[in-house]
Amino acid sequence: MNCIDKDILQRYLDGEMDPDQKAQVDKHLKECQPCRIQLELLQTRAVHIKKALKNLSDKEVVIPPLSSMVDGKRSVIESKELQHKNASGNGWKPVTRLFYGIAVACAIILLFLYTPWTKPEESQDVIQMQAVIQEVDANRPYSEQETVITVIDPDGKVTYLK
Amino acid sequence: MSQNSLLLRLSINAFNQLRTFEEIYTENYARLHNVAVKMVGDRENASDIVQEVFIGLYEKLSGGTVVLYLNTYLYRATLNKCFDCMNRQKRYSTLEIVPEDSVEDGSLESRERKVVIRRALSKLKPVERAILIMYSEDFSYKEISDATGIRFSSVGKTLARTLDKMENQLKSQRYELY
Numbered sequence: 001m002n003c004i005d006k007d008i009l010q011r012y013l014d015g016e017m018d019p020d021q022k023a024q025v026d027k028h029l030k031e032c033q034p035c036r037i038q039l040e041l042l043q044t045r046a047v048h049i050k051k052a053l054k055n056l057s058d059k060e061v062v063i064p065p066l067s068s069m070v071d072g073k074r075s076v077i078e079s080k081e082l083q084h085k086n087a088s089g090n091g092w093k094p095v096t097r098l099f100y101g102i103a104v105a106c107a108i109i110l111l112f113l114y115t116p117w118t119k120p121e122e123s124q125d126v127i128q129m130q131a132v133i134q135e136v137d138a139n140r141p142y143s144e145q146e147t148v149i150t151v152i153d154p155d156g157k158v159t160y161l162k
Numbered sequence: 163m164s165q166n167s168l169l170l171r172l173s174i175n176a177f178n179q180l181r182t183f184e185e186i187y188t189e190n191y192a193r194l195h196n197v198a199v200k201m202v203g204d205r206e207n208a209s210d211i212v213q214e215v216f217i218g219l220y221e222k223l224s225g226g227t228v229v230l231y232l233n234t235y236l237y238r239a240t241l242n243k244c245f246d247c248m249n250r251q252k253r254y255s256t257l258e259i260v261p262e263d264s265v266e267d268g269s270l271e272s273r274e275r276k277v278v279i280r281r282a283l284s285k286l287k288p289v290e291r292a293i294l295i296m297y298s299e300d301f302s303y304k305e306i307s308d309a310t311g312i313r314f315s316s317v318g319k320t321l322a323r324t325l326d327k328m329e330n331q332l333k334s335q336r337y338e339l340y
Binding site for chain 1: 192216275280295298303325
């Protein structure tokens with residue numbers, strides 16, 4: 001007979017097996033020493049891992065009084081109700097909301113119709129076109145170099161600035 | 163009607179047993195809390211999770227819903243909330259999470275052992291972690307299957323593999339299991 005799988009042995013040691021299957025495993029274990037050793041190893045491992053995990057929460061759990069949870073819950077309910085109220089338009093009735101809506105729309109239209117529209121004044125800025133003619137001689141000092149600025153008025157008058 | 167009197171009136175029709183909300187709360191709180199602490203790693207988050215689970219149950223019951231499989235509901239809800247919490251922890255921290263609960267009071271050796279166990283647990287998939295933790299709390303395969311959603315016939319196999327993984331993780335961190 002073939003040896004038993006690890007997962008079947010696991011179920012066997014956890015007592016999660018139907019009686020027929022358990023009887024078969026029992027019979028095999030009587031005859032097979034490697035499986036008995038394997039079962040023993042699995043059992044030791046399970047016990048130690050369980051123990052190690054149990055130690056993770058070795059502090060005694062203090063159960064908070066139910067009233068504290070009920071109080072917390074009440075605040076949750078109240079905030080939910082408040083959200084619902086806000087979502088439904090501050091508790092105004094639909095007719096009132098329609099009336100206020102129409103009134104605001106009319107006010108905006110009236111404001112738009114009676115606003116005295118005037119044309120924007122023409123700009124008085126003088127636009128000048130200018131160009132800088134400059135020949136740069138890299139070997140001469142900057143103070144000895146000459147700069148000529150040409151300014152052309154909107155009327156077409158040309159001025160040279162040195 | 164006050165909240166407390168409402169709590170006393172609530173009952174559950176599971177296997178023809180009538181129980182008040184307070185009884186359910188007192189009977190299950192500690193065990194749920196233990197599972198949640200081991201799953202998420204710190205007591206504060208675990209307490210919040212368990213409280214949310216009971217608030218959820220309270221709302222269901224006060225809305226007239228009959229919860230037939232109470233334990234399944236409680237553990238499944240707790241595990242789902244733990245998974246959400248673990249996702250949040252993962253999202254907000256790229257570092258390996260070894261929660262401060264592991265380094266609370268106790269001898270240095272005991273603290274170090276806890277840190278190693280936590281680290282090994284954090285290497286498992288969330289479902290594997292849930293299986294192992296429920297196993298350590300002496301839950302039956304049926305209860306593990308109901309709470310995690312794994313098929314009953316697969317619990318033994320998944321558990322054996324998860325125990326292998328955990329053993330290897332602990333060995334790789336030179337934890338003396340035996």
